[in-house]
Amino acid sequence: xxxxxxxxxxxxxxxxxxxxxxxxxxxxxxxxxxxxxxxxxxxxxxxxxxxxxxxxxxxxxxxxxxxxxxxxxxxxxxxxxxxxxxxxxxxxxxxxxxxxxxxxxxxxxxxxxxxxxxxxxxxxxxxxxxxxxxxxxxxxxxxxxxxxxxxxxxxxxxxxxxxxxxxxxxxxxxxxxxxxxxxxxxxxxxxxxxxxxxxxxxxxxxxxxxxxxxxxxxxxxxxxxxxxxxxxxxxxxxxxxxxxxxxxxxxxxxxx
Numbered sequence: 001x002x003x004x005x006x007x008x009x010x011x012x013x014x015x016x017x018x019x020x021x022x023x024x025x026x027x028x029x030x031x032x033x034x035x036x037x038x039x040x041x042x043x044x045x046x047x048x049x050x051x052x053x054x055x056x057x058x059x060x061x062x063x064x065x066x067x068x069x070x071x072x073x074x075x076x077x078x079x080x081x082x083x084x085x086x087x088x089x090x091x092x093x094x095x096x097x098x099x100x101x102x103x104x105x106x107x108x109x110x111x112x113x114x115x116x117x118x119x120x121x122x123x124x125x126x127x128x129x130x131x132x133x134x135x136x137x138x139x140x141x142x143x144x145x146x147x148x149x150x151x152x153x154x155x156x157x158x159x160x161x162x163x164x165x166x167x168x169x170x171x172x173x174x175x176x177x178x179x180x181x182x183x184x185x186x187x188x189x190x191x192x193x194x195x196x197x198x199x200x201x202x203x204x205x206x207x208x209x210x211x212x213x214x215x216x217x218x219x220x221x222x223x224x225x226x227x228x229x230x231x232x233x234x235x236x237x238x239x240x241x242x243x244x245x246x247x248x249x250x251x252x253x254x255x256x
Contacts, residue, residue: 008112034080094120
């Protein structure tokens, strides 16, 4: 089994090393890697079209071959798959992570981690996105087992239109209550744009935000399950069509 590993935190992030370590426990897995050469958090599904991309070989312990890429997470997957194919290596699956920080609810729309996995799907590969729910994780070991378990599920059950999005609480394994399957919820923040004056007197704005805590949410919502210390697993797809509205539009006089 050939697996392409990517992320959005950059090729030097601890999370991607932890994912390689976890996957490396499987003797039937050949790990290849293509990741951003710098931090690309919250880059969404952007790709680079205005300038050429630099792909550079990287010495990365535990993988068959690794590249850093000057582009976005989606670039890393799109170009990485082609670069390895040119060497005669075809990937069976794309694995994105382990992200430093949760990718729950509507945060998935901003997530470079999820977008890297979604790019895998767009390129015809079953894909997984996996995240530790802290920007400064202390318990990556709690991610290892579920990371490996998701491999077989993805290869057996995912089609070319879907990914699975996995979020693990940053807690010791004994404190994690289990796994919850569910849907995306709302993920809202108390947003701040802090003004910063540079040397030239121009005002710049630095974003920061604190996730809000919710009460009374259904147990099948990923945000609620996370707050209750469960691992959350949510299948996602790239089809954003609102089918309910589409059916209503078919009956509306404007479109008849």
